[in-house]
Amino acid sequence: MNGTSDPPLTMKDMAALAGVSESTVSRALADHPTIAAKTRARIQALSAEHGYTINPVARSLRSRQTRTLAVVIPLFHDKAQHLSDPFFSLILGHLADAAASRGYDMLLSKVVDLDYAWVGKAVETRRADAVIVIGQSLAHEAIAAAAHRGTPVVAWGAKVDAAGYTTVGSDNRMGGDLAASQLLDSGRRRLAFLGDRRLPEIAQRFEGFVEAHRRRGLTYDPALVVDARFEPEEARRDLLPLVRGAVQLDGVVAASDLIAISMIQVLNEAGRRTPRDVGIVGFDDTPVAAHTNPPLTTIRQDIRRGAELLVELALKLAAGDEVGSVELPVELIVRGSTSSD
Amino acid sequence: MNGTSDPPLTMKDMAALAGVSESTVSRALADHPTIAAKTRARIQALSAEHGYTINPVARSLRSRQTRTLAVVIPLFHDKAQHLSDPFFSLILGHLADAAASRGYDMLLSKVVDLDYAWVGKAVETRRADAVIVIGQSLAHEAIAAAAHRGTPVVAWGAKVDAAGYTTVGSDNRMGGDLAASQLLDSGRRRLAFLGDRRLPEIAQRFEGFVEAHRRRGLTYDPALVVDARFEPEEARRDLLPLVRGAVQLDGVVAASDLIAISMIQVLNEAGRRTPRDVGIVGFDDTPVAAHTNPPLTTIRQDIRRGAELLVELALKLAAGDEVGSVELPVELIVRGSTSSD
DNA sequence: TTGTAAGCGTTATCAT
DNA sequence: ATGATAACGCTTACAA
Numbered sequence: 001m002n003g004t005s006d007p008p009l010t011m012k013d014m015a016a017l018a019g020v021s022e023s024t025v026s027r028a029l030a031d032h033p034t035i036a037a038k039t040r041a042r043i044q045a046l047s048a049e050h051g052y053t054i055n056p057v058a059r060s061l062r063s064r065q066t067r068t069l070a071v072v073i074p075l076f077h078d079k080a081q082h083l084s085d086p087f088f089s090l091i092l093g094h095l096a097d098a099a100a101s102r103g104y105d106m107l108l109s110k111v112v113d114l115d116y117a118w119v120g121k122a123v124e125t126r127r128a129d130a131v132i133v134i135g136q137s138l139a140h141e142a143i144a145a146a147a148h149r150g151t152p153v154v155a156w157g158a159k160v161d162a163a164g165y166t167t168v169g170s171d172n173r174m175g176g177d178l179a180a181s182q183l184l185d186s187g188r189r190r191l192a193f194l195g196d197r198r199l200p201e202i203a204q205r206f207e208g209f210v211e212a213h214r215r216r217g218l219t220y221d222p223a224l225v226v227d228a229r230f231e232p233e234e235a236r237r238d239l240l241p242l243v244r245g246a247v248q249l250d251g252v253v254a255a256s257d258l259i260a261i262s263m264i265q266v267l268n269e270a271g272r273r274t275p276r277d278v279g280i281v282g283f284d285d286t287p288v289a290a291h292t293n294p295p296l297t298t299i300r301q302d303i304r305r306g307a308e309l310l311v312e313l314a315l316k317l318a319a320g321d322e323v324g325s326v327e328l329p330v331e332l333i334v335r336g337s338t339s340s341d
Numbered sequence: 342m343n344g345t346s347d348p349p350l351t352m353k354d355m356a357a358l359a360g361v362s363e364s365t366v367s368r369a370l371a372d373h374p375t376i377a378a379k380t381r382a383r384i385q386a387l388s389a390e391h392g393y394t395i396n397p398v399a400r401s402l403r404s405r406q407t408r409t410l411a412v413v414i415p416l417f418h419d420k421a422q423h424l425s426d427p428f429f430s431l432i433l434g435h436l437a438d439a440a441a442s443r444g445y446d447m448l449l450s451k452v453v454d455l456d457y458a459w460v461g462k463a464v465e466t467r468r469a470d471a472v473i474v475i476g477q478s479l480a481h482e483a484i485a486a487a488a489h490r491g492t493p494v495v496a497w498g499a500k501v502d503a504a505g506y507t508t509v510g511s512d513n514r515m516g517g518d519l520a521a522s523q524l525l526d527s528g529r530r531r532l533a534f535l536g537d538r539r540l541p542e543i544a545q546r547f548e549g550f551v552e553a554h555r556r557r558g559l560t561y562d563p564a565l566v567v568d569a570r571f572e573p574e575e576a577r578r579d580l581l582p583l584v585r586g587a588v589q590l591d592g593v594v595a596a597s598d599l600i601a602i603s604m605i606q607v608l609n610e611a612g613r614r615t616p617r618d619v620g621i622v623g624f625d626d627t628p629v630a631a632h633t634n635p636p637l638t639t640i641r642q643d644i645r646r647g648a649e650l651l652v653e654l655a656l657k658l659a660a661g662d663e664v665g666s667v668e669l670p671v672e673l674i675v676r677g678s679t680s681s682d
Numbered sequence: 683t684t685g686t687a688a689g690c691g692t693t694a695t696c697a698t
Numbered sequence: 699a700t701g702a703t704a705a706c707g708c709t710t711a712c713a714a
Binding site for chain 2: 053056060066093108235287288
């Protein structure tokens with residue numbers, strides 16, 4: 001069992017095999033129309049037969065494109081396993097599909113610290129043709145800066161006017177509104193909002209939450225607004241004071257399913273049952289949502305479509321085209337955590 | 342706002358700027374000792390100042406290494422979002438860290454169909470120096486074949502004797518044993534095992550489950566063994582017959598936290614409470630586990646260490662070194678889903 | 683200690 | 699419709 005394999009075939013080898021020049025092989029494999037259809041077919045068959053594949057590195061060096069997309073996930077502080085949120089793996093999976101279907105590879109970078117320079121780094125060091133940032137997070141300016149430098153970058157997140165870069169994201173205001181409305185319409189009046197409003201997406205969900213109250217001539221209690229973090233352990237710490245405190249609450253709009261789940265647990269420990277005492281709405285409709293106890297009413301984001309758009313727009317930008325930001329519709333999924341029976 | 346940026350600096354530019362030859366720049370940036378320390382420092386400073394970075398594509402073409410690791414996630418059986426399991430995102434995050442700390446990029450491929458050829462494809466098409474496969478899944482033979490072809494490949498999964506390839510994984514037998522023992526020692530006697538035993542890792546967990554019974558002179562009821570799938574929706578379908586059927590059970594060993602959570606829900610709907618009526622142990626200790634209702638007793642895998650080893654061994658293989666497989670210890674984390682009070 | 687020059691495997695520009 | 703030939707930007711013998 002010798003681990004050494006033969007040196008891989010080169011285009012020169014294929015040219016010799018086919019009895020043509022290298023240029024012809026190159027063109028044939030690129031489906032260049034100036035090559036006779038017959039020659040093209042013959043060379044393609046020959047390549048398949050011999051298992052020849054174009055060396056992507058050489059191709060990149062010459063053609064100046066990498067056929068690779070960089071996907072960047074902001075992740076400040078290691079302890080905060082932001083990436084552990086099922087949302088990230090969901091979108092990652094869909095991105096991988098979308099990239100692969102266009103023949104693109106996907107380079108994954110997890111970004112840990114507050115060094116904002118990383119946005120666009122993959123492109124500027126010619127490792128990728130474009131960058132997709134998942135969650136504008138606190139890096140708003142860094143993304144905008146990269147975009148202004150001419151780096152093709154698309155971010156998943158909130159559509160921010162005059163942001164100076166392209167975004168794909170959900171209609172977060174509508175989401176927050178739908179969530180709060182579902183609770184208000186079942187007669188609940190003391191709603192909490194849980195989520196870190198420094199993030200643009202969350203801020204917009206909160207706006208929807210406020211708007212749902214306003215439209216009904218109601219007001220919310222600021223004491224019930226908590227900047228809960230995404231990581232379950234931290235979310236728990238953020239939520240405890242709210243539940244232990246004296247303020248009443250009978251409904252919860254959470255910025256993610258994970259936060260909603262943490263809240264259910266914290267309430268449970270305090271002897272408050274969901275949905276009897278407190279109705280809860282999550283966000284994302286991650287796979288766990290339907291299988292928690294009780295099942296979670298939540299706002300579904302169209303992540304698959306979002307991922308496709310991210311890839312499509314990123315590649316258009318890389319090709320020098322103009323593109324506009326997109327806001328995708330969301331959907332309320334009603335389950336046990338809000339039902340009144 | 343003109344999107345066009347200046348053409349990036351090349352090594353030739355830097356050589357001119359520094360008043361030396363290209364080779365000197367190359368060597369200086371590579372910390373080659375034959376270059377005078379002073380020259381080295383000067384050139385490195387100059388590069389930093391001008392924001393010059395070596396073109397990785399050109400470097401790869403010449404040096405014949407990509408400084409990239411391919412990470413492959415098999416996704417057959419359950420065409421559904423296997424990737425949605427929090428376990429994958431956890432290990433992905435840690436792999437990204439481990440790769441980055443060695444200056445390696447991480448290429449992500451999600452593999453969907455039964456085309457086994459993909460293992461090693463990234464290496465054989467010279468896109469990556471080595472492959473890391475997450476979950477040997479049903480691709481056992483494909484991984485072994487790639488390894489025999491001389492492709493540097495390391496898989497996360499069960500250590501299989503004579504597999505012919507390198508694995509890093511948990512001591513799954515110990516995990517299954519610990520889980521079952523925890524339930525048996527609290528007096529439960531009718532334990533179910535939930536997990537697809539076609540997967541080598543799960544099969545080993547089941548062996549541990551059996552061994553825990555055997556050691557105590559007990560036997561398990563084969564009617565309580567269900568090949569539950571990982572995806573929550575499917576897991577649910579797999580579990581329903583068990584709970585609706587006439588067989589009694591008072592304990593559950595699940596092959597993943599997500600399956601455990603699904604089981605709690607299904608039991609709940611049938612009016613059976615956890616842990617009062619049925620004790621449950623999960624596997625993985627994913628971030629949700631501590632925050633479900635009730636919190637999940639589970640087997641913790643050392644995923645961080647695992648990811649580091651995967652990268653380390655993959656790079657050693659790529660360098661032509663011999664390496665051995667590693668089996669990591671697991672730990673029982675006791676929470677509410679098994680407590681008897 | 684540094685410089686010269688060849689070559690990695692493609693694609694693109696000319697020719698023919 | 700196809701072929702020669704020159705880059706692409708770097709690393710590494712070999713020379714000096």
